[in-house]
Amino acid sequence: MLATDVHDFTIRLVMESGKTVEFSGPSDITRETSDAIVNAANSSLLGGGGVDGAIHRAGGPAILAECKQIVKKIGRLPPGNAVITSGGQLAAKHVIHTVGPIYRGGDSGEPDELASCHRESIRLADEHGVQSLSFPAISTGAFGYPVPQAAAVAISSTLEALAAAKHVSTVRFVLFDSGTLKTYVRAAENLSHSSPASPFRIEKAQS
Numbered sequence: 001m002l003a004t005d006v007h008d009f010t011i012r013l014v015m016e017s018g019k020t021v022e023f024s025g026p027s028d029i030t031r032e033t034s035d036a037i038v039n040a041a042n043s044s045l046l047g048g049g050g051v052d053g054a055i056h057r058a059g060g061p062a063i064l065a066e067c068k069q070i071v072k073k074i075g076r077l078p079p080g081n082a083v084i085t086s087g088g089q090l091a092a093k094h095v096i097h098t099v100g101p102i103y104r105g106g107d108s109g110e111p112d113e114l115a116s117c118h119r120e121s122i123r124l125a126d127e128h129g130v131q132s133l134s135f136p137a138i139s140t141g142a143f144g145y146p147v148p149q150a151a152a153v154a155i156s157s158t159l160e161a162l163a164a165a166k167h168v169s170t171v172r173f174v175l176f177d178s179g180t181l182k183t184y185v186r187a188a189e190n191l192s193h194s195s196p197a198s199p200f201r202i203e204k205a206q207s
């Protein structure tokens, strides 16, 4: 008897163009073999805890050295923006560093900034010929964004940006714990009922 628990089964969203949005977990994004992974950084770009700390630890000092060069040129990175470095020792060729909003109740522009993180990361990935890109659950840890609201914004902005991409064809949300995975999957199912601007069908997939 096959278990149909979310640990074994998750879903994949398939757009009319064949581009896909996948949900995986519980997984560690530093182990991803996609062309690029996204880092939930802070404006200093000098590393931190959570997924940021894990990416710098696993990727080695080359990533931080590149971040320091970027900061020299452009200064602090505002929320909603994204920059790209190499992947250092990671399997992924690139790391895209974006800064999510700190959640302050939801009425201070957080949804727009979080949507911009996804749009800008996909746009930058596309400029670099990236075909597959993995995101963590940006802003839902130290920055305190409630997971259900963050998931809805992350998925809808991703679908919109993915529809416009020339190279990026697969986006994967790599969720660290099963609660976050379940919430992202539920948000995607809810979105499919609300006739989104970028239509998709839902398929079952192995996590």
Ligand code: AR6
Pocket (backbone or CB within 6 Å): 027, 028, 029, 030, 040, 041, 042, 047, 048, 049, 050, 051, 052, 053, 054, 100, 136, 137, 138, 139, 140, 141, 142, 143, 144, 145, 174, 175, 176, 177, 180
């Ligand atoms: N792989 C995938 N997801 C992870 C991993 C991992 N290895 N580690 C943690 N997560 P957070 P934020 C999940 O706090 O809220 C940093 O200090 C985690 O469970 O990493 O955007 C930065 O420097 C949560 O679901 O990012 C910033 O100062 C999600 O990643 C600040 O935290 C995001 O949690 C950014 O806060």
